[in-house]
Amino acid sequence: MKQIFAKPQSMTDKVSHYCPGCTHGIAHRLVGETIDELGIADRTIGVASVGCSVLAYEYFDVDFQQASHGRAPAVATGIKRVHPESIVFTYQGDGDLASIGTAEAIHAAMRGENITIIFINNAIYGMTGGQMAPTTLLGQQTTTTPEGRRFEEMGAPIRMAEMLATLDGAAYVARFSLHDIPNITKAKRAIKKSFQYQLEGKGFTIVELLSTCPTNWGMSPNESLEWVQTDMMKVYPLGEFKTPEEGEKK
Amino acid sequence: MDKRVVFDENRCKGCELCVPVCPVDIIFIADRINKLGYHPATVTEQDKCISCMMCAKICPDLVIEVFKPEKKVAG
Numbered sequence: 001m002k003q004i005f006a007k008p009q010s011m012t013d014k015v016s017h018y019c020p021g022c023t024h025g026i027a028h029r030l031v032g033e034t035i036d037e038l039g040i041a042d043r044t045i046g047v048a049s050v051g052c053s054v055l056a057y058e059y060f061d062v063d064f065q066q067a068s069h070g071r072a073p074a075v076a077t078g079i080k081r082v083h084p085e086s087i088v089f090t091y092q093g094d095g096d097l098a099s100i101g102t103a104e105a106i107h108a109a110m111r112g113e114n115i116t117i118i119f120i121n122n123a124i125y126g127m128t129g130g131q132m133a134p135t136t137l138l139g140q141q142t143t144t145t146p147e148g149r150r151f152e153e154m155g156a157p158i159r160m161a162e163m164l165a166t167l168d169g170a171a172y173v174a175r176f177s178l179h180d181i182p183n184i185t186k187a188k189r190a191i192k193k194s195f196q197y198q199l200e201g202k203g204f205t206i207v208e209l210l211s212t213c214p215t216n217w218g219m220s221p222n223e224s225l226e227w228v229q230t231d232m233m234k235v236y237p238l239g240e241f242k243t244p245e246e247g248e249k250k
Numbered sequence: 251m252d253k254r255v256v257f258d259e260n261r262c263k264g265c266e267l268c269v270p271v272c273p274v275d276i277i278f279i280a281d282r283i284n285k286l287g288y289h290p291a292t293v294t295e296q297d298k299c300i301s302c303m304m305c306a307k308i309c310p311d312l313v314i315e316v317f318k319p320e321k322k323v324a325g
Contacts, residue, residue, distance in 0.1 A: 001319060003315060004303065005306040005314070005315060007312045019263075020263035021265030025311050
């Protein structure tokens with residue numbers, strides 16, 4: 001028998017603290033596979049966010065720094081400028097990147113920093129107990145919007161990928177989903193592309209991944225995957241919004 | 251027969267994401283409880299496994315390893 005699927009070598013053996021069925025684990029694996037395939041484990045430096053993924057450094061067998069809430073792109077900027085030969089990525093959730101860290105993400109993209117951001121969008125604050133995030137869908141119930149998010153009061157979900165694609169400094173901006181195997185395959189391809197563009201020095205790259213939070217959505221893991229497809233994808237269309245070859249796609 | 255799919259049951263959190271993606275429908279949740287306190291996903295009908303890797307690709311917890319028989323060399 002020949003082994004055709006195994007844990008990525010750039011990941012540790014530690015069992016994650018993520019809830020059962022949380023797609024963070026899938027996103028971690030895709031990043032790990034990418035690091036393995038590109039053979040860059042010895043020069044990759046990750047920057048973890050604040051949120052559920054705060055302990056990401058426990059799961060990757062590469063150098064890691066943990067940044068203050070939302071500041072991962074700023075920390076990554078510093079690391080990349082001091083060590084330009086390194087491959088620097090941040091791993092941030094939506095509460096981190098699309099809320100307190102919006103400015104850092106936008107300005108890192110504006111400056112065209114040669115870093116990669118893996119952005120996990122699950123439309124809720126996970127770690128703190130399911131409060132409304134900027135990415136929460138209209139009508140979605142959270143602990144701070146028990147009757148559902150209302151536009152008149154709380155505004156509408158923020159689409160980070162579309163917004164960042166308008167910036168000249170951004171080289172590659174894409175959004176994919178982790179709700180089934182074909183989409184996981186596409187997400188993997190996008191993550192690998194984003195790292196490759198960084199290796200080529202193309203500039204700022206970000207891959208947004210639609211993810212689940214079964215615990216705070218109050219659904220089973222399989223129901224959560226279904227909800228990504230039926231509800232989230234209507235608000236967050238998938239695809240590449242900007243590539244170095246074609247520029248912004250409108 | 252050697253196993254085609256190996257579940258590291260003590261990593262499993264019993265989320266069941268692997269159950270519906272299996273095209274030959276051989277993954278089930280066991281009655282026993284693992285070290286983490288969950289009912290782990292498992293496979294007993296190894297002979298029906300087609301090594302498609304679907305379960306491993308959807309698993310968030312790196313529970314599953316997949317194997318494929320080596321091609322027989324002619325002659």
